[in-house]
Ligand code: ADP
């Protein structure tokens with residue numbers, strides 16, 4: 001490692017506040033700060049001055065190019081590099097970068113998905129600087145975080161609606177805070193700390209698995225004799241090669257100002273986790289995208305491959321991402337944290353009620369915000385939260401809500417009825433709130449942790465929904481309380497009513513059990529949207545559209561296009577998996593089994609020639625079962641091929657996604673089952689691809 005002085009390298013490749021203050025004139029700095037903090041429009045002269053300094057700084061730090069860095073709906077980040085060079089009259093070049101180039105870019109957007117938006121509106125899109133997320137240098141390129149829109153202003157990315165959702169919650173939360181006398185609050189922001197899980201596999205072994213290469217997950221593979229049942233990997237000693245990777249990764253992330261904080265092994269062999277310190281949601285979103293990208297790059301440098309797929313190995317724990325979320329004011333109050341005084345606690349309980357109502361009213365939006373083909377394999381597989389959304393509050397907070405709901409005394413209030421604004425709440429200790437890991441949405445002391453995200457998900461999607469839904473609860477409360485004659489009485493009544501009406505979403509029990517599925521769906525009427533095909537169309541439900549449009553988070557056209565793009569991603573992903581399976585079976589698995597059968601047959605023949613007494617039990621029984629299996633595999637592969645060709649004829653995306661769910665995925669599962677059984681019967685020497693054991697224990 002070149003430099004071990006962490007404070008010195010931290011953020012050294014970021015045009016952050018410190019750099020801005022040092023390099024920009026006071027006037028320019030002040031007005032840029034206003035834009036960043038209060039969303040005040042930036043004027044052109046300021047932009048020019050910022051661009052000039054940014055360019056100088058970038059060149060001093062080795063950059064030759066710049067790019068508008070954005071997050072299209074494909075899920076990866078996109079960039080198109082332009083160099084700073086501009087021809088000079090003397091035939092040479094000068095390095096130039098204007099305010100206009102900083103603020104707006106026009107990438108050729110035709111290859112990014114738009115779900116028909118650009119066709120209807122405008123053939124091209126533009127990128128617009130997001131000054132609230134700092135510019136940084138990566139691969140000799142100055143990267144400017146931007147939003148990506150069509151010329152008619154429809155968002156074609158994940159950042160634009162995220163910023164809009166942050167505005168929405170800011171607007172409504174400030175109305176509420178005014179009622180509590182916080183006239184001094186200038187803005188309210190949501191913060192996120194995303195914990196990121198991933199697998200590390202040796203590159204040589206990975207290279208020999210076409211399924212991993214083309215689809216990010218294994219489409220075949222029998223379970224290894226040693227899986228995770230020993231639990232010895234979790235928080236175990238980190239292997240030297242992995243430790244070197246982590247050190248290198250941290251170093252890269254720190255340079256980019258990303259607060260990588262903790263790292264440890266996860267439950268499955270070869271699985272690890274990285275958690276950063278939380279930051280403002282849009283900054284955290286950019287940082288998480290960068291983290292994923294850099295994880296892959298650094299792994300490669302160490303001869304490994306970083307798998308971010310949600311379920312790379314069947315039967316082994318998948319990878320998720322925990323979205324730790326809170327709301328706080330610029331004056332330093334965390335609104336998700338119980339306060340010191342009764343009045344602060346009433347405020348906390350109102351914000352808590354807003355989250356409870358939001359999660360109940362918009363369960364489907366939260367569910368679909370994490371829906372992808374990959375994550376469908378995790379949710380509901382008894383390792384990750386179920387596809388059913390519910391909230392865990394812990395014993396203490398549940399008891400408080402119970403006391404309010406039933407006008408009962410609360411243990412902490414000396415046998416008098418719990419009255420908001422009069423009685424103080426205890427501080428909830430972390431260890432009493434974080435016991436239940438099976439809940440998808442858990443209160444953990446001073447924040448909520450949404451655990452349904454898949455490891456490859458952008459955190460933008462769920463935070464858009466969460467912010468917007470909470471903004472909607474707050475809007476309703478503000479409308480009601482702003483006209484209250486007796487604020488405290490009405491506040492108490494409101495909280496009591498919300499807790500009563502939304503009680504069904506609160507569940508502290510085991511979310512992995514079958515009993516819960518029954519209770520949740522049959523008794524409580526919660527939704528259980530198992531697959532992307534089930535969940536995604538809900539984006540277009542009237543209730544959801546109305547809320548998202550009322551808060552100006554999406555337009556109707558944007559919602560339509562997003563729904564289609566997400567379903568397209570789902571359908572394409574599974575289709576590629578199906579094609580890869582057919583390819584592997586026809587070209588490798590069947591010929592390999594055939595080869596082994598031939599050896600068995602030959603051996604049997606020879607042995608019988610040598611002696612009439614040998615029974616050849618092993619050879620004969622293995623041959624018999626393998627011969628049956630090859631028939632089954634053949635039938636299954638032909639079935640899958642039929643489905644794949646029927647699929648090509650479907651045009652409607654909703655129909656295609658249901659077809660994928662009902663026809664394609666089950667056929668793939670059947671095919672896999674036979675091949676995996678054959679793997680157990682075939683000699684390893686003849687098996688064409690590395691086994692699960694070889695993959696999972698490939699890094700030493
Ligand atoms: P774990 O869930 O693994 O026990 P922690 O609770 O320490 O770990 O932190 C998990 C993540 O939550 C970290 O990224 C941390 O920065 C983040 N976090 C802590 N406090 C807040 C907060 N108020 N708002 C948002 N995220 C937070």
Ligand code: MG
Pocket residue numbers: 195322449
């Ligand atoms: Mg966690």
